[in-house]
Amino acid sequence: MTTARPPASGRSSSSRSSSGRPASGRSPGRRPGGPDTRGEIVKAARETFAEKGFAATSLRAVARQAGVDAALVHHYFGGKDELFIEAMALPLDPRQMAARIVDGPRSELGRRIVTLFLGVWESADGRQRMTAMLRSVVTSEAVARTMREGMTGMILEPVSRFIGPPDARLRAGLIAGHLFGVALTRYLVELEPVADADLSTLIDRIAPAIQQYIDG
Structure with missing residues (x-):
C-alpha cells in the first residue's frame, strides 16, 4: 500500500516565488503598460506638477500617482523635462x-x-x-x-x-x-x-x- 507524501513546503510553489511575490515577478499594486498608460501618466504628471511644482516633482512620484512602475515613465518619456513638455502641452520643446x-x-x-x-x-x-x-x-x-x-x-x-x-x-x-x-x-x-x-x-x-x- 502506497502512502501519499505531503508537499515539502506546505504551500503551492506555482503561485508564489520564494520572496512572497506573485510568480510573474511584478510588485503588487503596479500595473503593466496598457493601451492608455501613456495618457494616464500625462494626467498624473499634470496633477503632480500642479501640486508640487516642477522642482519637487520626481518621476517616481508621477509613477505612484499613475499607479504604474517608474520604469514605464522612463520608457515613455525618458526624463522629467520631456514629461513636463507633454504634460503642459507645449507646442515646442x-x-x-x-x-x-x-x-x-x-x-x-x-x-x-x-x-x-x-x-x-x-x-x-x-x-x-x-x-x-x-x-x-x-x-x-x-x-x-x-x-x-x-x-x-x-x-x-x-x-x-x-x-x-x-x-x-x-x-x-x-x-x-x-x-x-x-x-x-x-x-x-x-x-x-x-x-x-x-x-x-x-x-x-x-x-x-x-x-x-x-x-x-
Whole structure:
C-alpha cells in the first residue's frame, strides 16, 4: 500500500516565488503598460506638477500617482523635462528653442528671440496651446509655479548664460515679461492696432527693444 507524501513546503510553489511575490515577478499594486498608460501618466504628471511644482516633482512620484512602475515613465518619456513638455502641452520643446536662440551672433539675438517666440503663436496649433497655457498661468498659482520653474531651467538659464553679466538673469526675465506682454495684447486681448499688425512689422518694432535688454 502506497502512502501519499505531503508537499515539502506546505504551500503551492506555482503561485508564489520564494520572496512572497506573485510568480510573474511584478510588485503588487503596479500595473503593466496598457493601451492608455501613456495618457494616464500625462494626467498624473499634470496633477503632480500642479501640486508640487516642477522642482519637487520626481518621476517616481508621477509613477505612484499613475499607479504604474517608474520604469514605464522612463520608457515613455525618458526624463522629467520631456514629461513636463507633454504634460503642459507645449507646442515646442523649450530646450530646442533655447538652442536656436543662442545659435548665432549676439547682435541679432533680439530679432531671433522675437521671431521664434511670435512664430510659435502665429501657427494655429501653437496659438491654441499657448493661449490655454497663458490663461492657466494667470488664473492658477500652481500652474504658474510649475511653468516658472520649468521654463527657467530650460530657457531662461541658457539665455542668461549667453547674455552674460551684469544682471543677466534680470535682463532675461525682462525679455520674457516684454514678450508675454505682447502676446497678451495681440492674441488674448486683441488690442488694435497690435492685434492686426503685420508680423514682420511687429518683429521690426520689437526686436530693437529686446536687443537693448541684451546689450544692457
